[in-house]
Amino acid sequence: MFAIERIRIIKDYLIKDRHVSVAKLSSLLNVTEVTIRRDLEKLEKEGFLKRAHGGAVLNETNEAVSEEIEDPYTQERDEIADTVFHLVSDNDIIMLTDGLTNRQIAKKLKQKNNLTVLTNDLKIALEFSDAPGNNMILLGGNLDEHAVYGQLAINNMRNFSLNHLIMEVDGISRDTGVTVSSISKASLIQESCRAAQTVTVICLADYFGEKSFYRIGDPTIANKIITNSTLADGYKNYIFDLNIPLYTSVEIYEG
Amino acid sequence: MDTPLMRLEDISLSLENFSLKAINLDLYSGEIHVVMGENGSGKSLMMQIISGIVSPDTGTIYINGTPAKQKLLSSGLTRDVIYIRQDATMLTQLSIAENLFFHNIPYRSKLLRTIDYDKLNYMCQNLIDELDLPVSVYDKVENLGFAQRQIIEFCRAYISDAKIVILDEPSSALTQSERELLYRIVRKIKEKGAGIFYITHSLEDVSLLGDRVTILKNGSIMGTREVSECSQEEIIRMLSGHYIKNRYPKIMIKHGETILSVRGLGFQEKLYDINFDLKEGEILGITGLAGSGRTLLANCLFGAVDKVKGQMYLNGSEIKLDSPYAAICNGIALIPENRLTDSIFAYLDVNNNVSMSSLKRFANYFLLNTTLLEQVVADYVSKLNIPQQPSNNILEYSGGNQQKAIFAKWIMSRAKIFILDEPTRGLDIASKIDIYNSINDLIRKKAGIIFISSDVEEIMGICDRVAVLADRTFVCNVPTKDVTVEKVMEMSISREP
Numbered sequence A: 001m002f003a004i005e006r007i008r009i010i011k012d013y014l015i016k017d018r019h020v021s022v023a024k025l026s027s028l029l030n031v032t033e034v035t036i037r038r039d040l041e042k043l044e045k046e047g048f049l050k051r052a053h054g055g056a057v058l059n060e061t062n063e064a065v066s067e068e069i070e071d072p073y074t075q076e077r078d079e080i081a082d083t084v085f086h087l088v089s090d091n092d093i094i095m096l097t098d099g100l101t102n103r104q105i106a107k108k109l110k111q112k113n114n115l116t117v118l119t120n121d122l123k124i125a126l127e128f129s130d131a132p133g134n135n136m137i138l139l140g141g142n143l144d145e146h147a148v149y150g151q152l153a154i155n156n157m158r159n160f161s162l163n164h165l166i167m168e169v170d171g172i173s174r175d176t177g178v179t180v181s182s183i184s185k186a187s188l189i190q191e192s193c194r195a196a197q198t199v200t201v202i203c204l205a206d207y208f209g210e211k212s213f214y215r216i217g218d219p220t221i222a223n224k225i226i227t228n229s230t231l232a233d234g235y236k237n238y239i240f241d242l243n244i245p246l247y248t249s250v251e252i253y254e255g
Numbered sequence B: 001m002d003t004p005l006m007r008l009e010d011i012s013l014s015l016e017n018f019s020l021k022a023i024n025l026d027l028y029s030g031e032i033h034v035v036m037g038e039n040g041s042g043k044s045l046m047m048q049i050i051s052g053i054v055s056p057d058t059g060t061i062y063i064n065g066t067p068a069k070q071k072l073l074s075s076g077l078t079r080d081v082i083y084i085r086q087d088a089t090m091l092t093q094l095s096i097a098e099n100l101f102f103h104n105i106p107y108r109s110k111l112l113r114t115i116d117y118d119k120l121n122y123m124c125q126n127l128i129d130e131l132d133l134p135v136s137v138y139d140k141v142e143n144l145g146f147a148q149r150q151i152i153e154f155c156r157a158y159i160s161d162a163k164i165v166i167l168d169e170p171s172s173a174l175t176q177s178e179r180e181l182l183y184r185i186v187r188k189i190k191e192k193g194a195g196i197f198y199i200t201h202s203l204e205d206v207s208l209l210g211d212r213v214t215i216l217k218n219g220s221i222m223g224t225r226e227v228s229e230c231s232q233e234e235i236i237r238m239l240s241g242h243y244i245k246n247r248y249p250k251i252m253i254k255h256g257e258t259i260l261s262v263r264g265l266g267f268q269e270k271l272y273d274i275n276f277d278l279k280e281g282e283i284l285g286i287t288g289l290a291g292s293g294r295t296l297l298a299n300c301l302f303g304a305v306d307k308v309k310g311q312m313y314l315n316g317s318e319i320k321l322d323s324p325y326a327a328i329c330n331g332i333a334l335i336p337e338n339r340l341t342d343s344i345f346a347y348l349d350v351n352n353n354v355s356m357s358s359l360k361r362f363a364n365y366f367l368l369n370t371t372l373l374e375q376v377v378a379d380y381v382s383k384l385n386i387p388q389q390p391s392n393n394i395l396e397y398s399g400g401n402q403q404k405a406i407f408a409k410w411i412m413s414r415a416k417i418f419i420l421d422e423p424t425r426g427l428d429i430a431s432k433i434d435i436y437n438s439i440n441d442l443i444r445k446k447a448g449i450i451f452i453s454s455d456v457e458e459i460m461g462i463c464d465r466v467a468v469l470a471d472r473t474f475v476c477n478v479p480t481k482d483v484t485v486e487k488v489m490e491m492s493i494s495r496e497p
Helices: A003-017 A022-029 A033-045 A063-070 A074-085 A100-109 A122-128 A150-157 A183-195 A233-241 B043-050 B070-074 B096-100 B117-131 B146-159 B176-191 B203-209 B232-240 B294-301 B324-329 B339-343 B350-362 B370-383 B399-412 B429-444 B456-462 B485-492
Strands: A019-021 A049-052 A055-058 A093-096 A116-119 A135-138 A142-144 A147-149 A162-168 A171-173 A177-180 A196-202 A214-217 A224-226 B006-014 B019-027 B032-036 B058-063 B066-068 B081-084 B107-109 B164-168 B195-199 B212-217 B220-226 B258-267 B271-279 B283-288 B309-314 B317-319 B332-335 B417-421 B448-452 B465-470 B473-479
Touching (some): A003 A019, A003 A055, A019 A022, A022 A033, A022 A055, A033 A055, A074 A196, A093 A100, A100 A116, A100 A162, A100 A196, A116 A122, A177 A183, A183 A196, B006 B043, B019 B195, B019 B220, B032 B203, B043 B081, B043 B164, B043 B195, B081 B146, B117 B146, B117 B176, B146 B164, B176 B195, B176 B203, B203 B232, B212 B232, B220 B232, B232 B485, B258 B294, B271 B294, B271 B309, B271 B448, B283 B294, B283 B456, B283 B485, B294 B332, B294 B417, B294 B448, B324 B332, B332 B399, B339 B399, B350 B399, B429 B448, B456 B485, B473 B485
Parallel strands (some): A093 A116, A116 A135, A196 A224, B032 B195, B032 B212, B081 B164, B164 B195, B283 B465, B332 B417, B417 B448
Antiparallel strands (some): A142 A147, A171 A177, A177 A214, B006 B019, B006 B058, B058 B066, B212 B220, B258 B271, B258 B309
């Protein structure tokens, strides 16, 4: 039994039950209480939990933890972000459209060097504020929640030429193609597509087969499609037949 | 020319993962018709249809211009068609003479069924003299080498009265002199007026022997040409056909330290002087034709065969692998080509199959913590999208899911070097995609992959380097971005015997 596996099981348990006792974990994982205490200490340092007498409770005030509780797809988005990290090279000029997964991606891409990142998402821009090795350009436009859209943003966009567009979408389906939930988002993405050499479409597996209101185009606008590992087999066949590489972000090996 | 001896018209057959599409082919008497195509292109299936072992879904086979009933082909007509396969089917306890004349044994007394050995051996000696074979009448087949057995098989085709002779990759395992003997026999069969379908991967066979050549790819015929009017380049171009390289999910990984170095690896007469390095996060593709020793090389690297020559270095220090156990202890995993016989424990359930290589982690003195084991296995099973029914027998799962379970087994053992021998052959597309993406996960976390495949397109799509095995050694080892599919195909075709 390896530490990584133990920590994962403890985390899952805590997210489900919010609190746990040392004795319970020790019998569940079949290791001594001393080992469990050490694991809990480690997780406390990460801010994931608070140790209490004979056990631990989930630290719900921690931002990462509360995100994980609110957004059921945190882990999936994280896996997707790991894959995208390996598809972007240093020195690339990329665009990240607004979306929760793209925010996770931004967190990973911070570690790159000399990246130029365009975005219309304020939170993504904020992520890069403490990454001085990279170049962040925030588009201007009409603010709607955490992102900007509209004619201003599109005009802004026209000044740039991109290596790589990473767009997060709200649905991919056989009949309607790639779709998003607002017309202003759709037109901004369509404009960005024209400026990009490579187009990567990010979509959670559960959103395949979903139809949102506004259509961006056929799935073939994508040079790559990235999703998480629970994608239904039917869509794997469909996308392979369209000759688009499909990345399912399997996260399994503990190297 | 006159009516063909045999003509296939619009033959189609669909199997689970493969189909032959509208095959049109003919064979004239006294003709050597060479059939080429990469592994899995449908050559053998087509020959099975011709010899009546398998019936097609649609289409007609004409023999001498009259449609042959499939039933006839598989019973009465088999005397007209003789199919010599790669795996020699002989009675090993009997002599050469007895084997050759098995269907035509001379009797001293018909009633008592006593065999006239003098006559039998005389007939056989005549044949041996006629063909100048390097064997004796009295040799038992079990004492013969593989190549000699094959030669005897070819003689069976020669003495039979079959009008249509099918030879399935007859030259692949032969040396130069044996090959010349084969050519002599094949030409004699031709002189008798029989038509010959000759399956091969060797361009040399085509130019020395063939009258016409037909190229198959993915179950369709790419074209049929007169050998005299057709250049080698044209044949190679037809063999490689139209390739799509960009549909494989490849990720860019910075390669780390060299984890495995192989120097001067050799095995018997079959492999010699194989050198390569494998780095962390690298995928090395190995391709080559059937019989080029791909699987043998995998077994050598995994310690599954004895007396391997050469040195292997793991992280810079030399290791000796005298058993698969030693390889596993050193973090080397092998996913063998033949799933059913070499990979799975058919009578165990998925849990036990998946955890087989990592049982130590669940051991508590002499007992296994099965609750924990089940939990961890369920985790791996769900991450690899294997439909969850963990108590079921592994045989009840589809091929794709079995292969994914085998993958899970080695991933769970946390091996560092994965040797994958044809990991995606015969799988459905969805399982293939799962396997490619799992490989991406492995290299992201610094494992090294040796990816053996006969599908050149797949190799070019997902590997960083490609090595081609031909003539018993690597004829190249280059980054995939520096070569084309056509070039790799060309190199894999044997130049010397």
